[in-house]
Amino acid sequence: MEALKGGEELSAGAWNWGRGGGILNPLMNRVDTFATPVWLEELTDLGPHREAMVAAVRELRRVSEAGLERKSNRNGWRSTSRLLELPEFAPLRERLLPSVRAALEDYGIPHGSMAFTVPAWANVHDRGGFNVVHVHSGCWLSGTVYLSVPPGAGSLFFNDPRPAALMENFPRRTDRPLTPARAREKFVANPRNLLLVMFPSWLPHGVEPCDCEERISVAFNVQPVLMGPE
Numbered sequence: 001m002e003a004l005k006g007g008e009e010l011s012a013g014a015w016n017w018g019r020g021g022g023i024l025n026p027l028m029n030r031v032d033t034f035a036t037p038v039w040l041e042e043l044t045d046l047g048p049h050r051e052a053m054v055a056a057v058r059e060l061r062r063v064s065e066a067g068l069e070r071k072s073n074r075n076g077w078r079s080t081s082r083l084l085e086l087p088e089f090a091p092l093r094e095r096l097l098p099s100v101r102a103a104l105e106d107y108g109i110p111h112g113s114m115a116f117t118v119p120a121w122a123n124v125h126d127r128g129g130f131n132v133v134h135v136h137s138g139c140w141l142s143g144t145v146y147l148s149v150p151p152g153a154g155s156l157f158f159n160d161p162r163p164a165a166l167m168e169n170f171p172r173r174t175d176r177p178l179t180p181a182r183a184r185e186k187f188v189a190n191p192r193n194l195l196l197v198m199f200p201s202w203l204p205h206g207v208e209p210c211d212c213e214e215r216i217s218v219a220f221n222v223q224p225v226l227m228g229p230e
């Protein structure tokens with residue numbers, strides 16, 4: 001049987017894909033609608049302060065092991081949400097705020113339109129610890145800064161926030177990068193020391209199981225402050 005060429009019509013109205021088919025021509029513009037930003041930044045200039053922050057988290061855990069609220073975290077420990085008030089975290093607070101403001105501006109929230117607070121807490125994962133998929137309700141942005149990420153520490157992953165996209169069912173090419181138009185299901189941010197990851201608070205995310213003794217991160221929310229009547 002003679003081979004079909006690209007674009008040639010098969011019987012019953014079906015089209016052959018063929019070789020070389022499906023390449024955008026110069027007149028075709030793709031618009032990636034409803035894109036979801038994730039901001040990444042290396043806070044390497046905080047290197048001289050990292051060990052003091054790690055030591056402070058360990059000490060907090062040592063003295064307050066019992067009675068802490070469990071949220072999305074499993075098999076580990078979580079501090080209260082006032083971490084940035086501690087002196088060991090003053091450099092992180094100072095370094096974080098300009099990045100938060102930049103992300104808010106980039107996200108379309110005009111500078112100075114509303115006040116916000118940044119409650120932050122330490123997350124410690126023990127071996128096998130993880131975070132179930134969750135969102136941070138009532139906030140603008142959320143984020144994480146990694147303080148101690150040994151080999152085997154679980155990655156932060158984001159689920160595709162478009163449930164309808166999961167209804168697609170076709171084989172996907174694996175020889176091309178996962179640009180936003182091609183990516184589905186998960187986006188994985190591989191943690192490393194002093195990496196900052198920020199994202200809209202509604203974006204579902206979780207942490208894969210920890211295959212190391214101790215993984216330490218600082219999570220935070222960018223939370224609008226509701227101003228009362230004058």
Ligand SMILES: [Fe+2]
Nearest residue numbers: 134136142205
């Ligand atoms: Fe989270």
